[in-house]
Amino acid sequence: MNFTFSEEQNLFRDSIRRYLEETYPFENRAKTLEHPNGYPEELWQSLAELGWLALPFAEEYDGLGGSAVDSMIVMEEIGRVLLVSPFLSTVLLSGQLIAAAGSESQKRDLIPQIGAGQLKLALAFAEANSGYDLAHVSTSAVKEGNGYRLNGAKCAVFNAQSADIIIVVARTSGAVDDQEGLSLFRLDPTMDGLEIKNYRTHDGGTASDIVFEDLFIPDKALLGDVGTAYPHLQKVIDQASVALCAEASGAMWAISEQSGVYFKTREQFGQNLGSFQALQHRLVEVYMKCQLSQSLVYDAVCALDDFDVLEQSADGDTTNIAQKVSQKVSAAKYQVGLDARSVGQEGIQFHGGMGMMTELPIGHYYKRITMINATFGDPRYHLKRYRDTMCQSIISAT
Amino acid sequence: MxxxxxxxxxxxxxxxxxxxxxxxxxxxxxxxxxxxxxxxxxxxxxxxxxxxxxxxxxxxxxxxxxxxxxxxxxxxxxxxxxxxxxxxxxIPYGVVMLAPCLMEYGSKAQQEKFLPGILTGDQLWCQGFSEPNAGSDLASLKCRAERDGDHYVINGSKTWTSDAHVADWMFGLFRTDSSGRKQQGITFLMIDMKSEGVTISPLENFEGTHEVNQVFFDNVRVSVDNRVGAENEGWGVAKYLLGLERFGTAEVGRSLASLGRLKTLAKTVKVGSGTLLNDSDFMNEVARAEIALRALEVTEQRFLFGPGGSESMGAEASMLKVRGTEIQQDILELAHQALGYHAHAMIDVASPENDHNPAAIAKAHYNFRKTSIYAGSNEIQKTIIAKAVLGL
Structure with missing residues (x-):
């Protein structure tokens, strides 16, 4: 057992931190967000050069073969500096979904382009009434001639506005909550008949609501096999949930550190804020929450990596392992969500009136943390998912 | 990783x-x-x-x-x-605490005299640190040891002394000088509990257990041979002792065992036509405790097996004690809640089909309020973290 990063991983983290601190210091953030997509176009090419965009993909698709630990490092650093970019949407969601569900030729076509920074993607999965249930899909794709007829609507499609390809989860068979019968289609956002409503999000990014009305898409738009998307989607969303936990963890540490600096410099009643025990103990709670949350991120990340190894070598049933991994993901998403919320709120309170000001990062961390909680399942949702698995194993234990 | x-x-x-x-x-x-x-x-x-x-x-x-x-x-x-x-x-006091101090600060003669008995377990120890007016503020202790030739004469008392009623010997901190800072003038001595003038007075916890005692000293004579370290330099020995425990302060293994019992309880306690397992609100609480425990477990592992290894663990360890005891209390509280009316009886009157032991669970639940107080209260631990880790 060891919790030491490899030399390579330490260098990778250093390079990320140096680049982000130099290129996207918080003082310039408001200006950067004025770009229509929330980030400057040159960012994407820089990320490609730094190796982020090819990071998790297999070497046979020009990827770097990175682990979940490597993705975690990127996300933690993104969290620290509140970077707005389509990294999660393109690489960890869409790219990983293509890697998991796509046909061989689709993977060979698309993944190298993602890695090289030539393609940005968005994943349209959530619907107005789906809550956080990935199986709840009412958008339908009905077979018609040499294609499909698409009807329905998707909401909160992150980064669709800047995407070259939108991947849509649609139902090709079954009832609205069935896990079976879900398929993936790749869409060109500029195609006729696509009704896209773009908006800015509270974290400075963009998202879109998309309506499909009798939209005809050709057979070749189908990604992977028809009707089999759910387990791939579930796995990729689990991975991305852990990535968001890592981002939240990075933000939590930043809040804790910035609050510590404020405690040592801000004076009231002739002494530093940090000399008041009522505040000391609250910052200690914040510090402990940072540590405990980070531990659950590590736990989930290692479970994902072990799962990948097991899956590659497995010839039998991996259902049970998949359930255990999902349980660890939910543990992290629950606890990190609760703790990040609390740490963010404390950070604002610690800074007093200044905590409410837009020129301080504190409130922006809190907005991002809050959005993370409302993405892929909030703490309540994940506690329930964890509990259900736990109760099942209590029942089956002798 | x-x-x-x-x-x-x-x-x-x-x-x-x-x-x-x-x-x-x-x-x-x-x-x-x-x-x-x-x-x-x-x-x-x-x-x-x-x-x-x-x-x-x-x-x-x-x-x-x-x-x-x-x-x-x-x-x-x-x-x-x-x-x-x-x-x-x-065995906490002899094996885990005193022996390493003797190896670090004790004389060869002291090591030869005491270590073998501790190793075999024939000789049991207790710790005389706290006093009625020196709890969290340990250095303000007053129990006097006055030099008289090659002896010290001890007068005063120690309290919250776990195991005093089963121990053969006590090690403790005694005031040999009160002229300087309170941390100065403290001396670390070892006392035979059978010495003349030692009186052990049991203290009863509110739930009825006898774990701790007040120990009174009335002109108790202790040879200078039983002093560890120099006179007036006992505070340094005590600090070394308190910094020893790297393994186990989180008590994760114990809490995992308790949590296992809680789950069995949930499965066996009948509510209406089902069991507590069907009560999703209750099971949410169990899930919450299990997740908190896992977070603590991995945190402890990170501190022990991270860069620098266990040697590099400093005041961070205080958070293991804080969270560890909070979780212990939480799990026992849930177990108590699971029992409902069965938690009232002081003897086991539950039906034999249930293999749990409601009286013991209820008692332990009360008893474990001690854990956030002993070994440096959780508030003291937070102050340690504030100063040593956060630099406040």
């Missing part, structure tokens, strides 16, 4: 597990599974003797003194396995 133990460590884990399975007496296991921390002298010694025969009596000691020469991983797995199996905690 790798959160798995290697094959060698797993082999060791299996060895410990099978050893405990075959050698832990049932009556002791039952007592510990009822969350009893302070065991009768006979039980402590019987279990320690089993470990001693195996060469595991004082595993953390240097090999030349009878230690096991284990790696950090092996120490960790040992503590975890004995906790999971409801074996007693290691």
């Amino acid at each position: 790798d959160m798995k133990f290697d094959a060698q460590a797993e082999g060791f884990r299996a060895e410990v597990r099978s050893f405990v399975e075959s050698n832990l007496p049932d009556d002791i296991r039952a007592k510990v599974s009822e969350e009893e921390m302070i065991l009768p002298r006979d039980m402590m010694q019987r279990w320690h003797h089993e470990l001693f025969k195996q060469g595991w009596g004082c595993p953390s000691w240097p090999v030349e003194h009878g230690g096991a020469g284990w790696s950090d991983e092996e120490h960790y797995l040992f503590e975890r396995e004995i906790a999971l199996a409801d074996a007693p905690r290691p």
Whole structure:
């Protein structure tokens, strides 16, 4: 057992931190967000050069073969500096979904382009009434001639506005909550008949609501096999949930550190804020929450990596392992969500009136943390998912 | 980063597990599974003797003194396995605390006199630190030791002394000079509990257990040979002692065992036509506790097996004590809630079809309010973190 990063991983983290601190210091953030997509176009090419965009993909698709630990490092650093970019949407969601569900030729076509920074993607999965249930899909794709007829609507499609390809989860068979019968289609956002409503999000990014009305898409738009998307989607969303936990963890540490600096410099009643025990103990709670949350991120990340190894070598049933991994993901998403919320709120309170000001990062961390909680399942949702698995194993234990 | 133990460590884990399975007496296991921390002298010694025969009596000691020469991983797995199996905690005062101090600060003669008895478990110790007016503020202690030739004469009292009623010896801190800073003028002495002038007065917890005592000293004479370190320099020895415990302060293994019992309870306690398992609100609480415990477990592992290893762990360890005790209390509180009306009786009156022990659970739940107070209250631990980790 060891919790030491490899030399390579330490260098990778250093390079990320140096680049982000130099290129996207918080003082310039408001200006950067004025770009229509929330980030400057040159960012994407820089990320490609730094190796982020090819990071998790297999070497046979020009990827770097990175682990979940490597993705975690990127996300933690993104969290620290509140970077707005389509990294999660393109690489960890869409790219990983293509890697998991796509046909061989689709993977060979698309993944190298993602890695090289030539393609940005968005994943349209959530619907107005789906809550956080990935199986709840009412958008339908009905077979018609040499294609499909698409009807329905998707909401909160992150980064669709800047995407070259939108991947849509649609139902090709079954009832609205069935896990079976879900398929993936790749869409060109500029195609006729696509009704896209773009908006800015509270974290400075963009998202879109998309309506499909009798939209005809050709057979070749189908990604992977028809009707089999759910387990791939579930796995990729689990991975991305852990990535968001890592981002939240990075933000939590930043809040804790910035609050510590404020405690040592801000004076009231002739002494530093940090000399008041009522505040000391609250910052200690914040510090402990940072540590405990980070531990659950590590736990989930290692479970994902072990799962990948097991899956590659497995010839039998991996259902049970998949359930255990999902349980660890939910543990992290629950606890990190609760703790990040609390740490963010404390950070604002610690800074007093200044905590409410837009020129301080504190409130922006809190907005991002809050959005993370409302993405892929909030703490309540994940506690329930964890509990259900736990109760099942209590029942089956002798 | 790798959160798995290697094959060698797993082999060791299996060895410990099978050893405990075959050698832990049932009556002791039952007592510990009822969350009893302070065991009768006979039980402590019987279990320690089993470990001693195996060469595991004082595993953390240097090999030349009878230690096991284990790696950090092996120490960790040992503590975890004995906790999971409801074996007693290691004998705290002699084995874990005094012996390392004697190795660091004691004379050769002191080491030869005391270490063998601690190693075999024949000699039991208690710790005389707290006083009626020196709790969290330990350095304000007043119990006097006045020099009289080659003896000290002790007058005053120590309190909250766990195990004083079963111990042969006490080590403690005594005031030899009150002219300077309160941390100066403290001397570390070892006292034979059979000395003339020592009176042990039992203190009863509100739930009825006798774990702690007040010990009175009336002109008790202690030879200077029983002083550890120099006169007036006992505070340094005490600080060394308090910094010793790296393994086990989080008590994760114990809490995992308690959580296992809580789950069994949820499965067996009938509510209406089903069991507590069908009560999703209750099971949410159990899930919440399990997740909190896992977060603590990994945090402890990160501190022990991160860059720099266990040696680099500093005041961060205080958070293991804070969260560890909060979780212990939380789990027992849930167990108590699970019992409903059955939690009232002081003897076991539940139907025989339930294998749980409501009286013991209720009692332990009350008893464990102590954990956030003892060994440096959780508020003191937070102040330590604020100063030493956050630099406030």
